[in-house]
Amino acid sequence: MPTLIEQARSNKPAAASILPRAIWPLLVGLAIGALMFYVIGPGMGDYPSKIVLIAGINIILAVSLTVVNGFTGQFSMGHAGFMAVGGYVAATITYYGSMKLFGSADPAGGVLSFTGGADKPTALARWGDALFIGSCLMGGVGAAIAGYIVGLPSLRLRGDYLAIVTLGFGEIVRVLLQGTHEQIQPWRVEDALAKPVYELAISLGGPKGFQLLPTYTTLFWVYLFVVVTLIICYRVKNSSTGRAFLSIREDEIAAQAMGVDITKYKVRAFVLAAFFAGVAGGLYAMDIGAINAGDLGFLKSFDIIIMVVLGGMGSISGAALAAIILTILPELLRNPPPVWPVGLVLIALIAGVSSYRKRFRWKPIIVIAIASTLLEVGRQIALSKGINVADFRLILYALLLITMMLVRPQGIFGIHEIWEILPGYARREAARNGARGGSQGGKP
Amino acid sequence: MSTPPIVLDVQGISISFGGLKAVQNFSLKLPRGRLYGLIGPNGAGKTTVFNLLTGVYQADSGTITLDGVKLNGLKPHQIAAAGLSRTFQNIRLFGELSVLDNVRLACHLRGKHSIWSTILRSAYHMGQEAAIHRRSLDLLGILGLDSRAGEQARNLPYGDQRRLEIARALATDPKVLLLDEPAAGMNPQEKKSLRDLIRQIMRQFDVTILLIEHDMGVVMDICERITVLDYGVTIAEDVPKEIQKNPKVIEAYLGEAAPAAH
Ligand SMILES: Nc1ncnc2c1ncn2[C@@H]1O[C@H](COP(=O)(O)OP(=O)(O)O)[C@@H](O)[C@H]1O
Ligand SMILES: [Mg+2]
Numbered sequence: 001m002p003t004l005i006e007q008a009r010s011n012k013p014a015a016a017s018i019l020p021r022a023i024w025p026l027l028v029g030l031a032i033g034a035l036m037f038y039v040i041g042p043g044m045g046d047y048p049s050k051i052v053l054i055a056g057i058n059i060i061l062a063v064s065l066t067v068v069n070g071f072t073g074q075f076s077m078g079h080a081g082f083m084a085v086g087g088y089v090a091a092t093i094t095y096y097g098s099m100k101l102f103g104s105a106d107p108a109g110g111v112l113s114f115t116g117g118a119d120k121p122t123a124l125a126r127w128g129d130a131l132f133i134g135s136c137l138m139g140g141v142g143a144a145i146a147g148y149i150v151g152l153p154s155l156r157l158r159g160d161y162l163a164i165v166t167l168g169f170g171e172i173v174r175v176l177l178q179g180t181h182e183q184i185q186p187w188r189v190e191d192a193l194a195k196p197v198y199e200l201a202i203s204l205g206g207p208k209g210f211q212l213l214p215t216y217t218t219l220f221w222v223y224l225f226v227v228v229t230l231i232i233c234y235r236v237k238n239s240s241t242g243r244a245f246l247s248i249r250e251d252e253i254a255a256q257a258m259g260v261d262i263t264k265y266k267v268r269a270f271v272l273a274a275f276f277a278g279v280a281g282g283l284y285a286m287d288i289g290a291i292n293a294g295d296l297g298f299l300k301s302f303d304i305i306i307m308v309v310l311g312g313m314g315s316i317s318g319a320a321l322a323a324i325i326l327t328i329l330p331e332l333l334r335n336p337p338p339v340w341p342v343g344l345v346l347i348a349l350i351a352g353v354s355s356y357r358k359r360f361r362w363k364p365i366i367v368i369a370i371a372s373t374l375l376e377v378g379r380q381i382a383l384s385k386g387i388n389v390a391d392f393r394l395i396l397y398a399l400l401l402i403t404m405m406l407v408r409p410q411g412i413f414g415i416h417e418i419w420e421i422l423p424g425y426a427r428r429e430a431a432r433n434g435a436r437g438g439s440q441g442g443k444p
Numbered sequence: 445m446s447t448p449p450i451v452l453d454v455q456g457i458s459i460s461f462g463g464l465k466a467v468q469n470f471s472l473k474l475p476r477g478r479l480y481g482l483i484g485p486n487g488a489g490k491t492t493v494f495n496l497l498t499g500v501y502q503a504d505s506g507t508i509t510l511d512g513v514k515l516n517g518l519k520p521h522q523i524a525a526a527g528l529s530r531t532f533q534n535i536r537l538f539g540e541l542s543v544l545d546n547v548r549l550a551c552h553l554r555g556k557h558s559i560w561s562t563i564l565r566s567a568y569h570m571g572q573e574a575a576i577h578r579r580s581l582d583l584l585g586i587l588g589l590d591s592r593a594g595e596q597a598r599n600l601p602y603g604d605q606r607r608l609e610i611a612r613a614l615a616t617d618p619k620v621l622l623l624d625e626p627a628a629g630m631n632p633q634e635k636k637s638l639r640d641l642i643r644q645i646m647r648q649f650d651v652t653i654l655l656i657e658h659d660m661g662v663v664m665d666i667c668e669r670i671t672v673l674d675y676g677v678t679i680a681e682d683v684p685k686e687i688q689k690n691p692k693v694i695e696a697y698l699g700e701a702a703p704a705a706h
């Protein structure tokens with residue numbers, strides 16, 4: 001009987017298909033990034049496209065946290081800490097790097113970062129974009145290293161300890177960053193050039209935050225990374241590595257008995273998630289033009305956790321959808337639209353899917369009906385009294401979460417991807433398994 | 445008749461939980477290709493022996509050797525890699541995962557998985573995933589579960605879950621397979637086919653089996669030798685015929701159902 005590794009070698013797909021498979025996510029990312037940047041962004045106007053950009057950053061954060069909290073079932077509460085590490089690393093390299101390379105902390109070029117290029121055409125020819133994106137990747141690497149250092153000792157511990165350790169990690173990161181020296185202001189380039197690198201690396205603005213960063217982040221870069229993150233996480237989930245992650249969440253004892261080195265895989269998940277959080281931090285910093293560790297504390301981690309919990313513990317597309325909803329929701333609350341139409345759509349969806357599956361469910365429908373009635377009443381009261389609903393955002397989040405826990409504790413999509421719960425998926429999948437097993441069957 | 449080489453050699457392992465001596469001085473020599481049984485009343489320490497062998501617990505004393513490799517002190521996943529696999533009495537499937545994925549996960553042990561080849565879907569990675577897929581479907585076919593491949597494991601009927609546990613354990617390509625009450629909860633029909641199944645598995649996979657089972661019909665029928673535990677102590681070790689006549693064994697089982705063959 002050939003070993004698995006021998007079988008794998010003899011089973012390799014044709015060489016011609018290797019490169020396309022490796023790089024198509026990047027190409028799709030570039031295409032979608034360009035679409036967002038050239039078509040959708042300008043079509044929406046400034047403010048909505050800003051929201052869409054933030055939604056993209058949140059997608060990266062939520063999807064990456066899904067790898068840890070959703071797949072491996074570990075409860076990390078320090079995701080914003082990794083975002084902060086990545087954001088500061090990226091900001092440092094971009095800011096001081098710009099001074100060293102271009103003699104100024106202004107954005108230096110790149111068609112795709114028009115903030116700097118539009119009013120200074122000469123700058124377009126320079127490589128500020130490359131510096132920026134390289135520094136975001138370095139931010140990811142920095143966060144991944146932090147993830148390894150935090151994860152290796154703490155992931156040996158069981159469950160709750162990790163939550164505490166990661167919570168502590170986030171706070172330590174915040175305190176350390178807020179304890180850094182004054183930043184060297186953009187108009188004092190000579191000072192920056194005169195200082196050694198290590199001193200620049202600790203001049204990050206302290207409690208005031210790291211400000212006046214060149215703003216390179218555009219819809220293009222954000223959605224490039226969104227697509228790449230989504231596809232990488234999807235590939236991981238649907239692989240031996242992903243199944244090892246999921247097995248840990250399902251049953252650690254059984255996973256070990258089946259040969260899964262659970263510490264190794266937990267650390268892997270942690271490092272992978274930290275990397276993307278770090279990249280997101282870089283995109284975030286160079287979008288706002290500032291980053292303040294004070295904003296990236298426990299509350300920010302909690303925001304990301306809510307997205308994962310809402311979307312479904314283990315669902316990539318669910319987390320992405322929840323990130324979009326929870327980014328747009330506060331905006332909607334500024335001027336709340338009627339709730340009933342949304343409720344009706346949800347009820348129709350649930351009724352449709354559940355009757356298709358021949359397991360009609362009343363409970364969620366009743367809960368949604370009651371919830372949307374209550375929300376509608378609240379909205380009418382708020383409208384008549386002139387109350388700003390956005391002020392009650394956190395209370396609404398809490399209500400949303402409680403409703404979620406009652407109706408569907410595993411999150412909207414549970415472990416499944418959105419398309420997996422659509423009608424016909426199971427049938428097609430069964431056909432696929434049958435076809436493979438039949439055509440290539442034989443003794444194991 | 446010459447005995448085949450000993451593949452699993454257990455010498456005097458013991459463990460106690462607080463004051464409770466759950467297993468005392470347990471020894472076993474399991475020759476390659478044989479099927480031995482481990483029986484005893486409830487709470488005798490049978491499952492604890494499995495937990496000791498698979499590294500869930502560390503033995504206070506004694507040695508465990510698998511095919512020349514000393515297992516003491518190894519972590520459970522290293523023991524699995526050395527070639528010892530098991531099923532669980534209190535079923536421990538990956539409930540949210542599909543039946544197929546339960547088996548695919550276990551195939552992972554014999555492969556190589558770098559994060560880069562996973563992300564880039566390298567040629568090796570694709571070949572390996574395809575091999576794992578095929579192998580898993582074949583295993584499910586042998587265990588009669590291929591038609592349920594896409595279902596969530598926790599939705600399977602009880603008997604199917606037990607067989608899925610066996611499929612999953614086999615997927616790690618073990619030298620020795622430990623089965624912890626595989627017939628529990630099965631109906632007589634299922635029990636009968638389980639016997640045939642276990643025999644078939646031994647032939648087809650060239651695997652050695654140690655079986656814990658409460659159903660004496662199954663044990664007496666398929667085991668070549670049987671070890672009897674009572675309160676953590678080995679009270680008998682013999683061929684089934686002798687075990688049935690052994691007064692100590694009969695006494696240990698008094699109060700429970702007597703170990704009579706069907
Ligand atoms: N982790 C543990 N902690 C304390 N006691 C245990 C533990 N595991 C097993 N025991 C005890 O050891 C004894 C043997 O249990 P077990 O091996 O499960 O018996 P069985 O022969 O029915 O499989 C029982 O009294 C049980 O309560
Ligand atoms: Mg037991």
